[in-house]
Amino acid sequence: MDHFLLSLLVTLSVSLGKYASKAADDGSFDQNYYVAWGSNHFTLLDQGKTAQLLVDPSSGAGFSSKQEYGSGYFGMRMKIPNKSSKGLITTFYLTSKPVNQPTANYHDEIDFEFLGNNTMPYTIHTNVYAKDNGGREQEFHLWFDPTQDFHNYEILWNQHQIAFFVDQVPIRVFKNKTNVNFPSHSMHIEASLWNAKDWQGDVNWSEGPFTALYQSFRINGCPYQSSNPQQCYSSKLPWNGKKKWQLNRAQQAKLEEVRKKYMFYDYCYQRGQNYPECSS
Numbered sequence: 283m284d285h286f287l288l289s290l291l292v293t294l295s296v297s298l299g300k301y302a303s304k305a306a307d308d309g310s311f312d313q314n315y316y317v318a319w320g321s322n323h324f325t326l327l328d329q330g331k332t333a334q335l336l337v338d339p340s341s342g343a344g345f346s347s348k349q350e351y352g353s354g355y356f357g358m359r360m361k362i363p364n365k366s367s368k369g370l371i372t373t374f375y376l377t378s379k380p381v382n383q384p385t386a387n388y389h390d391e392i393d394f395e396f397l398g399n400n401t402m403p404y405t406i407h408t409n410v411y412a413k414d415n416g417g418r419e420q421e422f423h424l425w426f427d428p429t430q431d432f433h434n435y436e437i438l439w440n441q442h443q444i445a446f447f448v449d450q451v452p453i454r455v456f457k458n459k460t461n462v463n464f465p466s467h468s469m470h471i472e473a474s475l476w477n478a479k480d481w482q483g484d485v486n487w488s489e490g491p492f493t494a495l496y497q498s499f500r501i502n503g504c505p506y507q508s509s510n511p512q513q514c515y516s517s518k519l520p521w522n523g524k525k526k527w528q529l530n531r532a533q534q535a536k537l538e539e540v541r542k543k544y545m546f547y548d549y550c551y552q553r554g555q556n557y558p559e560c561s562s
């Protein structure tokens with residue numbers, strides 16, 4: 283066989299092999315998630331590997347994990363609407379609030395939210411609720427355009443810390459220290475694209491259609507069992523091991539760099555209150 287053809291075949295089969303194992307790792311949507319609302323604005327593409335949410339004046343859409351979790355390292359690959367999406371919010375978050383119930387006080391939640399914007403730098407908004415109404419926002423400008431490619435957004439949650447990562451770069455850490463109000467309920471995953479005009483102003487619908495894409499439906503989490511909540515604290519779970527109690531040195535340096543360069547809002551400094559988690 284011609285050498286060129288052979289190497290082409292080898293390259294092809296290697297990349298196909300990689301592709302196949304990656305796809306298997308990514309999990310299936312139906313196994314782990316269901317469409318929670320706006321099902322006529324939800325489409326599975328790409329043999330089920332990509333979920334598309336659409337928002338128009340009639341509705342947005344959202345999906346939710348089937349399970350509740352007690353700890354984990356949760357991730358999603360996302361591509362946010364590539365149109366001028368002022369007024370729209372694209373989310374990936376953990377919450378203890380039952381699906382489609384009004385936002386209650388006294389619930390736990392860990393949020394990634396994209397506030398629609400049509401210009402660089404794009405904004406990512408994070409928040410933590412712990413048996414309360416939240417109010418622990420930190421906001422960052424992203425160092426890339428999240429509308430052009432898929433990027434990886436991850437939440438590590440164990441008894442010691444909650445850490446937010448963007449493409450493996452830590453952007454925020456919320457530590458469980460003495461007197462810190464730390465999330466303690468079981469939570470499930472939700473993702474959504476919705477019209478937040480009351481918060482973010484009117485949407486210009488003639489810019490649409492507005493779609494967000496999601497991938498990677500495998501869930502690295504500890505399914506919560508009310509009969510044995512302690513099980514999700516086991517140090518045998520990979521996200522609970524001692525190495526995941528705090529960032530390593532390289533990650534800590536990255537975090538500090540991100541905070542300095544990209545964080546533009548931090549509740550720790552802007553509410554004139556003393557939050558125990560804010561003191562270092």
Ligand SMILES: *[C@@H]1O[C@H](CO)[C@@H](O)[C@H](O)[C@H]1NC(C)=O
Binds near residue numbers: 364365493
């Ligand atoms: C914007 O997104 C839509 C829907 O996902 C896609 O069809 C279109 O090609 C995208 N346009 C650009 C410029 O990326």
Ligand SMILES: *[C@@H]1O[C@H](CO)[C@@H](O)[C@H](O)[C@H]1NC(C)=O
Binds near residue numbers: 398400402403405
């Ligand atoms: C949109 O981008 C502008 C310019 O960076 C910024 O001032 C504004 O706060 C952003 N709005 C949102 C909702 O992110």
Ligand SMILES: *[C@@H]1O[C@H](CO)[C@@H](O)[C@H](O)[C@H]1NC(C)=O
Binds near residue numbers: 442
């Ligand atoms: C916070 O840390 C304390 C001390 O390690 C631990 O007892 C408690 O369970 C943790 N809280 C949560 C909600 O994980």
Ligand SMILES: *[C@@H]1O[C@H](CO)[C@@H](O)[C@H](O)[C@H]1NC(C)=O
Binds near residue numbers: 486488489
């Ligand atoms: C809404 O979008 C359309 C299409 O891009 C544009 O022509 C129009 O000026 C926009 N309207 C406003 C109020 O920005």
